[in-house]
Amino acid sequence: MxxxxxxxxxxxxxxxxxxxxxxxxHGSMREVVCTGCHLRSPTAATLERVAAGEEDPRCTTCGGILKLAVVLFGExxxxxxxxxxxxxxxxxxxxxxxxxxxxxxxxxxxxxxxxxxxxxxxxxxxxxxxxxxxxxxxxxxxxxxxxxxxxxxxxxxxxxxxxxxxx
Ligand SMILES: [Zn+2]
Structure with missing residues (x-):
């Protein structure tokens, strides 16, 4: 099944x-994806970076913008x-x-x-x-x-x- x-x-x-x-x-909100290099990582790890004081955590590989790995309306x-x-x-x-x-x-x-x-x-x-x-x-x-x-x-x-x- x-x-x-x-x-x-x-x-x-x-x-x-x-x-x-x-x-x-439609993807999963448990992961974030980099809009630059498309690397995926757990959302929890990104939220931990926010909790630790980072205002806008960027991709650790390329510095790109991270977004939830979900398909947004219109995507x-x-x-x-x-x-x-x-x-x-x-x-x-x-x-x-x-x-x-x-x-x-x-x-x-x-x-x-x-x-x-x-x-x-x-x-x-x-x-x-x-x-x-x-x-x-x-x-x-x-x-x-x-x-x-x-x-x-x-x-x-x-x-x-x-x-x-x-x-
Ligand atoms: Zn990246």
């Missing part, structure tokens, strides 16, 4: 998802990250679109990429999305109530399908 996320807060990893299986389409996504996301979407058999309006591109069109290569799309979102017609199932419910219900039902089905001897 892979997680393609528009979140930048690292909460998927903190919740226990394997970091290498999480692809952050383009990293082409390599988008290409990787498309590859994952093309290879999957099932894609769950969870808690997204599916109105922000190119993330939203990953649903179409997956469906066009044979995957089944399931959408879980409170409001209608432009991709509802492509989905084999739409759960129109807030994810805070839908996901606990779905995971509980899956756990129950798994228990019911287990051979009696191993129960």
């Amino acid at each position: 892979r997680i393609l996320t528009q979140n930048i807060d690292g909460l998927h990893q903190r919740a226990g998802s394997t970091p290498r299986k999480v692809l952050e389409l 383009h996504l990293d082409p390599a990250t988008v290409a990787q996301a498309e590859k994952i979407a093309q290879a999957c058999q099932l894609i769950l679109a969870v808690g997204s309006s599916l109105r922000v591109e190119p993330a939203a069109s990953l649903c179409a990429v997956a469906v066009n290569t044979g995957a089944r799309l399931v959408i879980i979102n409170r409001d209608p999305t432009p991709y509802d017609d492509l989905a084999v199932a739409v759960v129109r419910e807030p994810i805070g109530t839908a996901l606990p219900r779905i995971t509980a039902a899956l756990a129950e089905a798994r228990t019911a399908n287990r051979p009696a001897a191993s129960r």
Whole structure:
């Protein structure tokens, strides 16, 4: 299983998802990137420099300006990250679109990429999305109530399908 996320807060990893299986389409605020040489480093280290008295910490390698390693409004996504996301979407058999309006591109069109290569799309979102017609199932419910219900039902089905001897 892979997680393609528009979140930048690292909460998927903190919740226990394997970091290498999480692809952050809009970057991560846990890192800063140099606008000069593109070197990445942990945000925490830069914040420590601020706490120690540096007003405007610069890149330690080239002196360039540091910014959070996130895609800001109006900026383009990293082409390599988008290409990787498309590859994952093309290879999957099932894609769950969870808690997204599916109105922000190119993330939203990953649903179409997956469906066009044979995957089944399931959408879980409170409001209608432009991709509802492509989905084999739409759960129109807030994810805070839908996901606990779905995971509980899956756990129950798994228990019911287990051979009696191993129960
Ligand atoms: Zn630099």
